[in-house]
Amino acid sequence: MAFKKLHFIFPFLMLMSFDGLAQINKIDSLLTSAKNTVFSNYAATIQTSNKIIELSQATNQMVKEASGWNIKGVAYQFMGNQDSALACFDQVYRLGKLTNDKITILKALQNSGGSYSKLGNFVLSEKKALEALSIAESLNDHAAKGKIYGDLANNFIRMEKLDMAIDYLKKAIANTYQYGDSANVSNLYNSLGSAYSDAKQNNEAKIAFIKAIANAKKYGRLKTQITSTINLSSLPNLSSTEAIAYLLKTQKLATQLNDKSALISIYYELSKENYEIKKYPEALDYAEKAINLAKETGDKAFLQSTLEVKSDVLFRMGEAEKGFENSHLARKLQDSLYNKEINLQFTELEKKYQTEKKQQQITLLNKENTIQKLSISKKNNTIYSIIGLLLALIVFAALFYNRYKLKNETRLQSEIIKQQDLATKAVLNAEENERRRIAGDLHDGVGQLFSTVKMNLSGIEESIDFKDESTKLNFQKTIALVDESCKEVRSISHQMAPNVLIKSGLVSAIRDFITKVDERKLKINMEVQGLNERFDNNVEMVLYRVIQETVNNVIKHAKANRLDIQIISDLEGLSVMVEDNGVGFDTKNAMKEDGLGLKNIISRINYLNGTVDFDSSLGKGTLVSIFIPKA
Secondary structure, X not given: OHHXXXXXXXXXXXXXXXXXXXHHHHHHHHHHHXXXXXXXXXXXXXXXXXXXXXXXXXXXXXXXXXXXXXXXXXXXXXXXXXXXHHHHHHHHHHHHHHHOOHHHHHHHHHHHXXXXXXXXXXXXXXXXXXXXXXXXXXXXXXXXXXXXXXXXXHHHHHOOOHHXXXXXXXXXXXXXXXXXXXXXXXXXXXXXXXXXXXXXXXXHHHHHHHHHHHHHHHOOOHHHHHHHHHHHHOOOOOOHHHHHHHHHHHXXXXXXXXXXXXXXXXXXXXXXXXXXXXXXXXXXXXXXXHHHHHXXXXXHHHHHHHXXXXXXXXXXXXXXXXXXXHHHHHHHHHHHHHOHHHHHXXXXXXXXXXXXXXXXXXXXXXXXXXXHHHHHHHOOOOHHHHHHHHHHHHHHHHHHHHHHHHHHHHHHHHHHHHHHHHHHHHHHHHHHHHHHHHHHHHHHHHHHHHHHHHHHHXXXXXXXXXXXXXXXXXXXXXXXXXXXXXHHHHHHHHHHOOHHHHHHOHHHHHHHHHOOOOOOOOEEEEEEEOOOOOOOHHHHHHHHHHHHHHXXXXXXXXXXXXXXXXXXXXXXXXXXXXXXXXXXXXXXXXXXXXXXXXXXXXXXXXXXXXXXXXXXXXXXXXXXXXXXXXX
């Protein structure tokens, strides 16, 4: 009887195990389906993810349940619903900890970092990404490292640390091509294009965006195709009409996909392009759409940028008060996103990660050395061998110590130089950004107000019956003063942020600058040789400021009536000579007293690894010689 009972139970258990296996196979099939739709159909992905979570909970498959939550979170992330995405990634992290599954924890950290970046919390975003990178390195997971490099680079782009962003993205692309999912390369090329674009390297940016679009089409990555097309349309070498045509096509795809993050970008770019072609009502309408979506999704970075565009549009439409209001909101939001404290925390996290990484490498090296020494010791059979080995070890240790010491000293010196270069670059970039901001405020704020005052005064003049000719003449002089003030504001704005430098290059910018100098007071001759192509943006900007400072010094102090500027480019580098026939000065005393801005000129040229010499004496004029070597 007992045997019969067992005979009955065994088939039942077999049926149970087969049923469980069928459920697991169904979950795997649903996971494959969700991964295939996550870049093209968010609603379907969320629906499939819910089924995965339900079946996984029923069969106690916690790792698969975590995968369901993760894909659902990614879909919400693409839709722009970052709070819902973070709630999903919290579930992934919880299940990863319960199962002690490092890959699951890695995914949770990496994806939550992306959502925090969208919400403008760059410090927490980088913290999550660096924790994920540490796990990826411990697992030797090159594919994951490639994705995390990309996430870190996106943060660096938003923090305007473009050199670091480009460096991380090149690492990410190399890792992904060699070890990872080739379909993900489209995202990385898109980010690389954004970094190049922000760095004003427009040709490199265009190539990267085209590669991103081609790869996205190949693997059906509709989301990346949309984003890359938006970025391509924003490049300055496209006309506004071409850009708007790209954007309107992409808007249809993003609406079909219900991609709110992409729609914010599209509306923002459409607002800018319509502003450029003076379609101000359309520009304002698109700016409002972008602002509403940015508020809905919590995308603070885009909200700040779009408020600035809206402010410019309102000024152009004559609504100065509303323009100032939006400009104030944009600056307030910018201060909260990019203040010095956040920058400092961001940098400290990066330093901490690099320090911990080096410490791990040192520990591993010490272990390897210890094992090697033990292995060698075991092979020694005689006292002479042991003595010989000890002597060899002593010599090796001395050599190793000296080499280690020299290597550390070299590395320290290199790091100091690198940090000095970064600090100088940061100061120069901050200075240029502040110049552009002040120039923009003068042109779009004070300049607009002066123009409005002039227009109103001109209108009043037509309706006033002046008592006498003297009163009328005074009124007309007042209008002339306002007009002269407009011109002065435009002139100052142009000198502080010359558009011709960005569009046409160094030589055109200098020619434009010197044409504004009164020839009756100072005649300027300019000679150019060998400048057949443009230089790096930083080189052009620094040299323009140096030459501008030198010419201004001549105007203010030299009492000269002639100035010669010579710019020569050859295989060795770029040479600039500025010579006047003025009263000259004592160079030694000037360097001590910090006069004539000489130290400022020297620090700028040092940043380019160049040299500058001042040849002058009282009564004999001045020659400034600058040399910038080829990079």
